[in-house]
Amino acid sequence: MGLQETEKTIMHKITFLGTSAGVPTRTRNVSAIALQLENRKEWMLFDCGEGTQHQIMKTSLSAYNLSRVFITHLHGDHVYGLCGLLASKGMQRSESSLEIYGPAGIRELLGSVMRLSQLNLPFDLKIFEISEGTLLRYEGFRIDVVKLSHSITTYGFVVTFDDKPGHFDIAKAKRLGIPEGPIYAKLKRGETVTLADGRSIDGNTLVGKPTQGKRIVIGGDNDNPLLFSPYAPFDLMIHEATYTQNDFDNLPRKFMHTTAKQLAEAAQQMGVKRLILNHISPRYDKDGRIVELLNEAKSCFDGPVEAAYDFMQIEC
Numbered sequence: 001m002g003l004q005e006t007e008k009t010i011m012h013k014i015t016f017l018g019t020s021a022g023v024p025t026r027t028r029n030v031s032a033i034a035l036q037l038e039n040r041k042e043w044m045l046f047d048c049g050e051g052t053q054h055q056i057m058k059t060s061l062s063a064y065n066l067s068r069v070f071i072t073h074l075h076g077d078h079v080y081g082l083c084g085l086l087a088s089k090g091m092q093r094s095e096s097s098l099e100i101y102g103p104a105g106i107r108e109l110l111g112s113v114m115r116l117s118q119l120n121l122p123f124d125l126k127i128f129e130i131s132e133g134t135l136l137r138y139e140g141f142r143i144d145v146v147k148l149s150h151s152i153t154t155y156g157f158v159v160t161f162d163d164k165p166g167h168f169d170i171a172k173a174k175r176l177g178i179p180e181g182p183i184y185a186k187l188k189r190g191e192t193v194t195l196a197d198g199r200s201i202d203g204n205t206l207v208g209k210p211t212q213g214k215r216i217v218i219g220g221d222n223d224n225p226l227l228f229s230p231y232a233p234f235d236l237m238i239h240e241a242t243y244t245q246n247d248f249d250n251l252p253r254k255f256m257h258t259t260a261k262q263l264a265e266a267a268q269q270m271g272v273k274r275l276i277l278n279h280i281s282p283r284y285d286k287d288g289r290i291v292e293l294l295n296e297a298k299s300c301f302d303g304p305v306e307a308a309y310d311f312m313q314i315e316c
Helices: 052-056 082-091 106-116 170-175 182-188 225-231 245-249 260-270 290-298
Strands: 013-018 032-036 043-046 066-070 098-102 125-129 135-138 141-147 155-161 192-194 200-202 215-218 236-240 275-278 305-307 313-315
Touching: 013 052, 032 052, 052 082, 066 082, 082 098, 082 106, 098 106, 106 125, 141 225, 155 225, 170 182, 182 192, 215 225, 225 236, 225 260, 236 260, 245 260, 260 275, 260 290, 275 290, 290 305
Parallel strands: 043 066, 066 098, 098 125, 215 236, 236 275, 275 305
Antiparallel strands: 013 032, 013 313, 032 043, 135 141, 141 155, 155 215, 192 200
16 A cells, blocks of 8 residues: 555544634534544633633533633633533543633633632643743644734734654655564654664655644634734635624724725735634525625635634544
8 A cells, every 4th residue: 555554634623612703603613623533532712702611511621621721802602601511621630730821810710710610620730821922832832912903902813834754655665675563653753773684774864754733723803914924835724704894884883894806815815724603693594695795715724714603624
């Protein structure tokens, strides 16, 4: 089978747990997105609106394996589900630590609820208050925190995965008479090894070019998508598209949100490869109006465009 004899592409999985703006509907819960890394049980959560733990129960995810939570801002439809989720994770007797990242005030919010409700957790809870320019590094990826434009302090997250080493050509190794075993691991790392017959083999001759790590954007509420432009281009952009431009223009009171037209134009300018509309006003759940958002975005963006829906899963 050659190059792919024992290799396979491992993909990160994104699950949309809540895609509505402001309030839940019969088919959409409020904001929450899960990111599971490389098919591992460990996963991360971006925003946690009310009812998120109920959404999790309808998937293969488990609060027990939740390792990190990133909160874009402290509006209720993005954070009111967090305390209940913490309590449930505690009831499952999870002992692995949980990290929570959010804007200033997240520590006070959680601390007050935990103190007043006497919520005692069996795991170590670490709360970090982020700010513009915060850079978070983890094994296999990094997250840049980007300050956005909204009615309260709001952040978006740029997730950049590390480059993947090139595939090891097993077929070529076998043709060279290299015995299978621990020696393959050294060669895959590009090391030079000496075989029992005295031959010296440079591992770099058996490994292909590295695969560039993908970069994705998960945006919070924001009326200026171009604030992400310093980090462009992106393989995937998930961002609010709360209204069509026409509906926004006719609102009696303007809110600091992005329209499908504004988002698509910004995505086109930033070189986005794939665009997903999220945080959708409940008005578009009626009479199939979601197509209005999609058509508006497609008219301004050349790449693939999708409208997120609850329990939608994608790989990246």
